Amino acid sequence: MNTFKRYIRIYKAVLKINVALILAYRANFLNHLFSTGAWGVFNFIWITLLTNKAKQAFGWNGNELVVITIGYIIITGVHYSLFAHNFENFSRIIDRGEFDGMLLKPLDTQFQMSMMRVSFASLIRTILGSALLVWWVVMHQFSVGIFQIVAFIALMGVGVVLMYAVWFLFITTLIWYPNLSNMIELLYTLNGFARYPTKMLTASGFTPLLLLVPLALIVATPVSVLLQKNTWSDVGLLVLLGIGLFAVSRVFWKFALKSYTSAS
Amino acid sequence: MKWIRMLGLYFERVFEYRLRSLIWLMLPLINNFTLILFWNGAGMNTPAITTYYILMTVGGLLTTSHCEFEVSDVDIKQGQLVNYLTKPISYYWVQLLSEVPYRVMQAIYASIIIGFLLFFFPRSLIISLNLLYLPLVLVIFILGYTLSFTFKLSLAYLSFWFKDIHGLMELTTIAIIIFSGGIMPLPWYPQVLQTISNILPFAYSGYYCTVALQGIVPLSGLLGIIAIQGVWLALLLLINRMLWMNGIKEFTAVGQ
Numbered sequence: 135m136n137t138f139k140r141y142i143r144i145y146k147a148v149l150k151i152n153v154a155l156i157l158a159y160r161a162n163f164l165n166h167l168f169s170t171g172a173w174g175v176f177n178f179i180w181i182t183l184l185t186n187k188a189k190q191a192f193g194w195n196g197n198e199l200v201v202i203t204i205g206y207i208i209i210t211g212v213h214y215s216l217f218a219h220n221f222e223n224f225s226r227i228i229d230r231g232e233f234d235g236m237l238l239k240p241l242d243t244q245f246q247m248s249m250m251r252v253s254f255a256s257l258i259r260t261i262l263g264s265a266l267l268v269w270w271v272v273m274h275q276f277s278v279g280i281f282q283i284v285a286f287i288a289l290m291g292v293g294v295v296l297m298y299a300v301w302f303l304f305i306t307t308l309i310w311y312p313n314l315s316n317m318i319e320l321l322y323t324l325n326g327f328a329r330y331p332t333k334m335l336t337a338s339g340f341t342p343l344l345l346l347v348p349l350a351l352i353v354a355t356p357v358s359v360l361l362q363k364n365t366w367s368d369v370g371l372l373v374l375l376g377i378g379l380f381a382v383s384r385v386f387w388k389f390a391l392k393s394y395t396s397a398s
Numbered sequence: 399m400k401w402i403r404m405l406g407l408y409f410e411r412v413f414e415y416r417l418r419s420l421i422w423l424m425l426p427l428i429n430n431f432t433l434i435l436f437w438n439g440a441g442m443n444t445p446a447i448t449t450y451y452i453l454m455t456v457g458g459l460l461t462t463s464h465c466e467f468e469v470s471d472v473d474i475k476q477g478q479l480v481n482y483l484t485k486p487i488s489y490y491w492v493q494l495l496s497e498v499p500y501r502v503m504q505a506i507y508a509s510i511i512i513g514f515l516l517f518f519f520p521r522s523l524i525i526s527l528n529l530l531y532l533p534l535v536l537v538i539f540i541l542g543y544t545l546s547f548t549f550k551l552s553l554a555y556l557s558f559w560f561k562d563i564h565g566l567m568e569l570t571t572i573a574i575i576i577f578s579g580g581i582m583p584l585p586w587y588p589q590v591l592q593t594i595s596n597i598l599p600f601a602y603s604g605y606y607c608t609v610a611l612q613g614i615v616p617l618s619g620l621l622g623i624i625a626i627q628g629v630w631l632a633l634l635l636l637i638n639r640m641l642w643m644n645g646i647k648e649f650t651a652v653g654q
Contacts, residue, residue, distance in 0.1 A: 162562060169568035176572045180581055187586050188440030316421045323425045326432060334435050 211259030578604025
């Protein structure tokens with residue numbers, strides 16, 4: 135419990151430092167705010183164009199497919215704010231041996247690699263997505279009760295944990311291949327699978343795609359609960375994968391650390 | 399001779415990082431593959447659509463330049479440009495040349511993809527290109543790439559005046575995806591977006607290269623594409639030259 139409190143205290147300090155960074159580099163913050171907001175809007179335009187042509191897909195009608203994309207905008211906002219930007223420097227830190235300094239600190243290395251940078255600008259996506267969600271649900275008169283809203287928020291939280299775990303599993307391989315600086319771009323691209331219904335992967339008949347099912351569950355599951363599409367098996371799977379893959383990512387990281395050779 | 403030497407060095411660099419190059423290839427491949435799956439689920443997938451997205455991937459790999467980040471961040475912001483200014487070589491040509499090995503590497507990967515698909519899924523690809531038109535398609539691809547390169551280089555030159563143009567670059571990337579037919583074939587877009595796409599240069603290094611290779615454009619259409627690409631290229635080269643001439647006056651680099 136004391137360790138947990140200590141990390142909370144440290145994370146508060148991290149947040150303060152990141153706020154100070156915004157104040158020091160205001161133009162950079164505004165630039166990032168603008169670009170990340172633009173990508174959020176782009177995702178909405180993307181699905182609007184697709185559903186303008188395709189009225190339904192995988193048992194979801196056009197308006198429901200838009201809700202999945204809005205959910206994706208919300209969840210990526212949280213993930214990009216808290217974790218994703220930390221992973222962008224991962225390759226450089228390992229490749230140049232800067233990780234040595236982290237190993238010497240009395241702090242968990244996974245915590246240091248995952249949580250030291252907070253991108254407040256990315257939260258614009260979450261704000262934008264939440265506003266879009268309310269507007270879309272009201273405009274299309276979806277029947278949504280308080281239980282669905284609470285379950286949706288809770289499952290989105292699990293989704294963030296799962297997304298983090300999947301990303302961290304991939305990024306850990308950089309310990310062995312630090313030159314793959316574009317691995318992060320691959321993750322941003324793979325994340326795109328979360329914009330579509332899970333069935334898109336399961337019904338494809340292409341077995342390797344089943345490996346990406348965790349990503350497809352991240353948004354589609356909370357949204358299916360919100361819209362009362364009753365997929366409780368998916369809910370169970372999402373929670374199980376969230377907890378399971380987080381634990382696996384932790385074990386895998388500890389294992390990978392043994393192979394770290396510094397810059398020599 | 400100096401150009402061949404330089405080209406050799408760039409080839410060395412690209413082939414040294416083959417795995418990284420493979421990841422760059424996977425990005426558009428994954429994006430377009432998800433769209434094929436989507437249309438499949440919507441019951442609207444046809445061999446023509448599959449072919450479109452596969453050729454969009456191939457076309458994107460061959461015609462989309464990515465020079466802007468290095469020019470903006472490394473050369474202009476970090477001052478590496480001085481290395482080129484003191485040499486008797488054109489910066490435009492050096493940059494254009496440095497991207498050629500990437501295109502060759504991507505072309506090799508692209509050929510493997512198409513070969514694999516044609517071998518295992520012969521009915522999923524429909525390319526009805528008349529081989530007599532192949533030289534014209536080649537010209538369209540070369541112009542498409544030069545168009546993309548000149549546009550991205552001009553964009554990067556804005557770093558001479560602005561501290562950070564990443565926001566603008568991201569916005570441009572979004573515009574390129576939308577208006578080059580990256581989401582779906584242009585005729586599927588609403589009329590207003592189709593009109594804008596036909597006016598802007600992006601479709602001429604994306605969508606039109608793809609449909610030309612697909613073989614669904616008649617001879618007059620191919621010549622029309624080349625004419626518009628020529629007009630856009632002339633205009634962009636002019637802008638590029640103006641930006642360079644004025645931007646270089648803003649450039650400063652210091653050292654001990």
